[in-house]
Amino acid sequence: MVLNMQEELIARCKAGDRDAHYRLYKLYSKAMFNVGYRITGNQDDAADALQEAFISAFKSLESYRGDSAFGAWLKRIVVNKAINVLNKRKHESIPEDDRWDVAEEEAPVEYGDELTVERVKRAIGQLPDGYRSVLSLYLLEGYDHQEIAEIMGITESTSKSQLNRAKAKLREFLGKEIQN
Amino acid sequence: MKIEDFVRQNRSAFDDQEPSDKIWKNVEASVGLQRGGWWNSLTLWRAAAVIFMVLSVYLLIPKGGEKPANSDIALKEFTDVEAFYVEQISQKVEMIDEFQKSEGLNGFTQDFQQLEAMYLVLKEEMHTRPSQKVKDALVLNLLVRIDLLNQQLHSLEKGYKAQEKDKKSTSI
Numbered sequence: 001m002v003l004n005m006q007e008e009l010i011a012r013c014k015a016g017d018r019d020a021h022y023r024l025y026k027l028y029s030k031a032m033f034n035v036g037y038r039i040t041g042n043q044d045d046a047a048d049a050l051q052e053a054f055i056s057a058f059k060s061l062e063s064y065r066g067d068s069a070f071g072a073w074l075k076r077i078v079v080n081k082a083i084n085v086l087n088k089r090k091h092e093s094i095p096e097d098d099r100w101d102v103a104e105e106e107a108p109v110e111y112g113d114e115l116t117v118e119r120v121k122r123a124i125g126q127l128p129d130g131y132r133s134v135l136s137l138y139l140l141e142g143y144d145h146q147e148i149a150e151i152m153g154i155t156e157s158t159s160k161s162q163l164n165r166a167k168a169k170l171r172e173f174l175g176k177e178i179q180n
Numbered sequence: 181m182k183i184e185d186f187v188r189q190n191r192s193a194f195d196d197q198e199p200s201d202k203i204w205k206n207v208e209a210s211v212g213l214q215r216g217g218w219w220n221s222l223t224l225w226r227a228a229a230v231i232f233m234v235l236s237v238y239l240l241i242p243k244g245g246e247k248p249a250n251s252d253i254a255l256k257e258f259t260d261v262e263a264f265y266v267e268q269i270s271q272k273v274e275m276i277d278e279f280q281k282s283e284g285l286n287g288f289t290q291d292f293q294q295l296e297a298m299y300l301v302l303k304e305e306m307h308t309r310p311s312q313k314v315k316d317a318l319v320l321n322l323l324v325r326i327d328l329l330n331q332q333l334h335s336l337e338k339g340y341k342a343q344e345k346d347k348k349s350t351s352i
Contacts, residue, residue, distance in 0.1 A: 018213040023202055033199035043197065051203045051210075058211045059342050108182045115186045118194040139187045140194055167183065
């Protein structure tokens, strides 16, 4: 039912219907803005990424064949735009330090009551750009390391080690917060 | 609890940022979805073309009592004007053909062909019973076609530029 509605919206968009474009935008803009926000770490850059992503998506709607879910297709565009914004801003990529850093599976850390959405969000926000991107893509956007490697132009093992480091940093931030 | 599980269980609470309305306005403008002024509306020009065709038909219905006065002068004037506009039209048609080689018959081409057909009928009328009214209708037909072509060229150009821009951007 929902999928049919979406298919119809997309078909109407392809025919140039303004209202259908607006409805599709409304349907996805909030979730996509949050995806961009988590990667870029601020609202202005997230807004730029969202805007560019929707412009690209609408202009290349013809190339969307419906073989993947529309949301996943759009999300990938948003993620790419957000990473571009991040790269432009920083002029630095994630260090290719996988020569030194072996991605080991860490023993899972068990948290207690200290986990609240607010605290976790704040801790994620404190992470450096590279860590935050990998952690968000993995934990919140549901990409695997192969996909993250492809998105960010890094190796799979770098992605794994960045995630481990990000999680260690997160633990540190969350611990500090409790102490304070 | 592992952080993975916590995030999974509270996933929707992590989407709490709201994008501003300005973003949609910019998207809308960039994709060319804004409702333009009436002058730029292809639909409106197409409607004008249809109204004009109806008017032409009305002019062609023989009405008694009208004598062909000054008919030769009207015909001469018309031939000059026609040559000028026909030249413009054929140039624009060529440009549009170049643009939409791959596209089939659309609403625009249908309107245009109807106007063209109507023009031939009017011209026949001009030769058999020349009058100021028929001359005006012929000139208007040419003008409406030029405007229609301008609109079509404009929208094709916009589409073409958008495609070029897309090709240039490395990733989507």
